[in-house]
Amino acid sequence: MNNQLRWQKNAAACCAEFGAEDGIDPRYAVTKQARKKSSRKNLQLCKEATRIISLVLTGETGQPLLRDLLVLSVQAEQGGASVCVSVGHYADIQVSDTEVLDALKSVQGLLRTALAHALHRKHTPTLSFHYVGVLGKGDY
Secondary structure, eight states: OOHHHHHHHHHHHHOSSOOTTTTSOHHHHSOOOOOOOOOHHHHHHHHHHHHHHHHHHHHTOOOHHHHTEEEEEEEEEGGGTEEEEEEEESSOOOOOHHHHHHHHHHTHHHHHHHHHHHOOOSSOOEEEEEEEEEOOTTOO
């Protein structure tokens, strides 16, 4: 009788119900959660993109709608090939989401150019925008 069959016979005698995790050392039985790792370069990209985009939006765009935007977060997607920029207003103005997103798309080239000058990368990431809306007093 081989060791596997002998072990199964002994394990079945010791427990009421035989499961897949029986016989495994408890230290190794814990399944490791697949944690999404953020590389150091992607974190640097997000921090630099936040700084550059917020500076360009407040100073270099000629649209008053974009001057009041606050960059909330920048998240790298597809390994840094594109970034998603979350923005919101801190001033209480009446504007629709589509107006803000259209205004951001109209200056997307300017923002990518500013990113290309600031970043030392072979390829400048593409930008996508997410508008959160008007922020309250404690949101920013």
